[in-house]
Amino acid sequence: MSKAEKERTEHAESTGGAKTDASVDPDALLKVEGLDAGYGDLQILSDVNLHVADGEYVTIVGPNGAGKSTVMKSVFGLTTHMGGTVTFDGKEIQGNLPEEIIHEGIGYVPQNENVFETLSVRENLEMGAYILDSVPEDQIQAVYDRFPILEERSEQKAGTMSGGQRQMLAMGRALMLDPDLLLLDEPSAGLAPDLVAEMFDRIDRINDDGTAVLMVEQNAKVALGRCDRGYVVVQGENRYVDSGEALLNNEQVRQDFLGG
Ligand SMILES: Nc1ncnc2c1ncn2[C@@H]1O[C@H](COP(=O)(O)OP(=O)(O)O)[C@@H](O)[C@H]1O
Ligand SMILES: [Mg+2]
Incomplete structure (x- = not known):
């Protein structure tokens, strides 16, 4: 057994057998390779490797402050890039601006303050297409069809709406x-339990319709139960990667990150 193999085996034992394979699928839609990133001089992420295949549904879980949101922000060009690459659809995008990254086909829903409160529902949707020369009416209608409540409330100020x-x-x-890829940072945060289920159903449908999803979730058990693959991020590194089901069934992951 080579030294590297021995280290891998020992590591696998210390992690209860969960895969820690950092390999990135060369054909994936999104590839994050050896990513170091942070805020100004402060480095938060260290050698993060992950990928999302075309149409795949991937979840990131991990403790508070682990760097999950920072991973999402880094994909969307909102952090200081310090090393490594982010490749989307074959093109390197690390260091690009968010408005350029939107053009490439990535949508991002931040964890907090993700609507313009003083604007109406419809105006918020128009803002989502501000990089276009004209308002794409057919796309507004497509969003209304997906979320009928938004059509009912189209003139209401976003700030007066419920969390869901x-x-x-x-x-x-x-x-x-x-x-082609939707980044969702804690979409179920702050929602009542029945709304959490509804939110996950809606995400399933968006993914079923062909949009790849990379999601961060505190509701780790539910999220891992629904997604194709999961990553457990701890202290700025991804420590485990496996199918959602395998992570749910892993003793060590359950004890350390899923509350038993
Ligand atoms: N804008 C920022 N400036 C400086 N540090 C930040 C900023 N945002 C987050 N951090 C720090 O980065 C670390 C990871 O945060 P975050 O990615 O939000 O974690 P998570 O989403 O896993 O809870 C934390 O130590 C946090 O304090
Ligand atoms: Mg977060």
Whole structure:
């Protein structure tokens, strides 16, 4: 056994057998390779490797402050790039601006403050397509068809809507340019339990219709139960990667990250 193999075996034992394979599928839609990133001089992420295949549904879980949101922000050009690459559809995008990244086909729903409160629902959706010369009416209608409550409330100010409705609006806005990849940072945060289930159903449908999804979730058990693959990010590194089901069934992951 080579030294590297021995280290891998020992590591696999210390992680309860969960895969820690950092390899990135060369054909994936999104590839994050050896990514170092942070804020100004402060490095948060260290050698993060992950991928999302075309049409795949991938979840990132991990403790508070681990760097999950920072991974999402880094894909969308909102952090300081310090090393490594982010490749989308064969093109390197690390260091690009968010408005350039939107053009490439990535939509992003931030964890907080993800709607313009003083604007109406419809105006929020229009903002999602601000990089276009004209308002894409057919796309607004497509979002209304997906989230009928948004059509009913089209003239209402976003700031007066409930948490669940705002979350739908934020998703609708991110879908306005019909992205190939949707980044969702804690879409179920702050929602009542029945709304959490509804939100996950809607995400399933968006993914079933062909949009790849990379999602961060605190509701780790539910999220891992629904997605194709999951990553567990700890202290700025991805520590485990496997199918959602395998992570759910892994003793070590359950004890350390899923509350038993
Ligand atoms: N804008 C920022 N400036 C400086 N540090 C930040 C900023 N945003 C997050 N951090 C720090 O980065 C680390 C990871 O945060 P974050 O990615 O939000 O974690 P998670 O989403 O996993 O809870 C934390 O230590 C946090 O304090
Ligand atoms: Mg976060």
